[in-house]
Amino acid sequence: MLSYIPQILHPFPGFNLPFACHNSHSHLDRYHDLVYASAPEVKQVDTKEGCQIQISKDSGDFESYKIRLAEHGEEFQLKISSEVDEFERIFTIDSSMADMELITWKLYREEGLLVINIPKHKKGKHTLRAAHKESKKQRRLERELKRRRKEQKRLRAAKKLAKRQRKQEQEQEDYNDNSSSGVDEAHLLQHQFEESSEPETSETSEYETPSTDSECDSHPESHSSSPTKPTLEEIEDEEFVMYHRMINHEL
Incomplete structure (x- = not known):
C-alpha cells in the first residue's frame, strides 16, 4: 500500500562553531553529533486500519514541514518536506488499497512527533x-x-x-455341487446296479425252476413221442387187434 522512494539529502550548510578549534577531531565529532541530533527520524508503522508515517525530532518544531499529495497515473505520491531541516521523503501509495480522501495528520508537540494516517480503502x-x-x-x-x-x-x-x-x-x-453330484451319481449307479442285479437273479430263478420242471415233464413226452421203428411182432399184433375189432363190430 505504501512504499518509500529514497532521496539524496542535501548537504547541510556550513556554519561557524562558537568555540575555538584546538582539536579538529573533537570538533568534527561534535559537529556530527549536532547534525544527527537534529535530523528527523522516520518510521512506517502498519496498523489495523491502514498505516502511519511517524516523524520524530529531538528538538525544534514542525512549523516548516509541508505535506503534498500528487497523482501519477494509478498511483499517488505523498511528499513530506522541510526547508529548515533540509528534510524530504516521498512515498508511493496504491490508490486501490488506500483511501486517498481520508488521509490525515496529527501533531504531538510535547513528544516532538508528527503522525500521518493513511487508512485502507473500504x-x-x-x-x-x-x-x-x-x-x-x-x-x-x-x-x-x-x-x-x-x-x-x-x-x-x-x-x-x-x-x-x-x-x-x-x-x-x-x-460342493460337483462333489455332491458325483456322490449322488455313484449312489445312483450303485442302486441301479443293485436293483438290476437282484431282479435278474430272481427272474432267473423263477424262470429256471419252471423250465426245469417243464424240461422234466417234457422229457417223457419227448421220449414217448419220439418215433421208434416197430417190430414185426408189434405189427402183427396190431393187425390182429384190428381184425378182431372188425369181427366183433360185424357181429
Missing part, C-alpha cells in the same frame, strides 16, 4: 476479506475433495474385496 478491505474468504473456501474444498478421494478409494477396495469373496464362495459352491 474496497481494499473488502477485497482482502473476500480474498481471505475465497482462500478459506478453497482450502475447505480441497479438504472435501481429499476426503471424497479417500472415501472412493475405500469403497473401491471394499467392492474389490466383496467381489473376491463372492468369487471364492461361488467356487466353493461349485466344488
Whole structure:
C-alpha cells in the first residue's frame, strides 16, 4: 500500500562553531553529533486500519514541514518536506488499497512527533476479506475433495474385496455341487446296479425252476413221442387187434 522512494539529502550548510578549534577531531565529532541530533527520524508503522508515517525530532518544531499529495497515473505520491531541516521523503501509495480522501495528520508537540494516517480503502478491505474468504473456501474444498478421494478409494477396495469373496464362495459352491453330484451319481449307479442285479437273479430263478420242471415233464413226452421203428411182432399184433375189432363190430 505504501512504499518509500529514497532521496539524496542535501548537504547541510556550513556554519561557524562558537568555540575555538584546538582539536579538529573533537570538533568534527561534535559537529556530527549536532547534525544527527537534529535530523528527523522516520518510521512506517502498519496498523489495523491502514498505516502511519511517524516523524520524530529531538528538538525544534514542525512549523516548516509541508505535506503534498500528487497523482501519477494509478498511483499517488505523498511528499513530506522541510526547508529548515533540509528534510524530504516521498512515498508511493496504491490508490486501490488506500483511501486517498481520508488521509490525515496529527501533531504531538510535547513528544516532538508528527503522525500521518493513511487508512485502507473500504474496497481494499473488502477485497482482502473476500480474498481471505475465497482462500478459506478453497482450502475447505480441497479438504472435501481429499476426503471424497479417500472415501472412493475405500469403497473401491471394499467392492474389490466383496467381489473376491463372492468369487471364492461361488467356487466353493461349485466344488460342493460337483462333489455332491458325483456322490449322488455313484449312489445312483450303485442302486441301479443293485436293483438290476437282484431282479435278474430272481427272474432267473423263477424262470429256471419252471423250465426245469417243464424240461422234466417234457422229457417223457419227448421220449414217448419220439418215433421208434416197430417190430414185426408189434405189427402183427396190431393187425390182429384190428381184425378182431372188425369181427366183433360185424357181429
